[in-house]
Amino acid sequence: MLLDAAPEEHLYEGILYTTLEPCAMCLGAAVVSGVRHIRYAAEDGPTDARRLLLAHPLLASKNVALEGPEPLLGAFSLVLMSDWILREASDTAERTLSAYRVRVPGPVELAERWHRGGLLQRMAQEGAPLDDVLGAVQAALGSVRR
Secondary structure (H helix, E strand, O other): OHHHHOOHHHHHHOOEEEEEOOOHHHHHHHHHOOOOEEEEEEOOOOOOHHHHHHHOHHHHOOOOEEEOOOHHHHHHHHHHHHHHHHHHOOOOHHHHHHHHHHHOHHHHHHHHHHHHHOHHHHHHHOOOOHHHHHHHHHHHHHHOOO
16 A cells, blocks of 8 residues: 555645545544545535544544535535445345435435436446546436435
């Protein structure tokens, strides 16, 4: 892992980007490793990383900048994650997605609709550029309840 070879002082200068708000274990590992700036795309309701940073004395003492969510990137990552869950975890998909559907219905509903039509799979097979997929998500979210 590249972080193993990086001098610790460089971790203070870097920004850790994540698609989903870090869970308690990931947040703690990042902070203890020296990361002082974390940006995430999508909220993870049960996590509430911001509350964790304030509530835990060790984490609070580290002055970690936590930024997020990023609405478009968050929706994009939730669409991709939801589609993956529908394809790979079909036996537990409904239970897993129901938690996200309550907080962010738009991206989940869009992923379900696209999954039924095979749109993301087709785009992947055709080698669609990431910008095209992101643009399609952005355009479609106007017609999906947020």
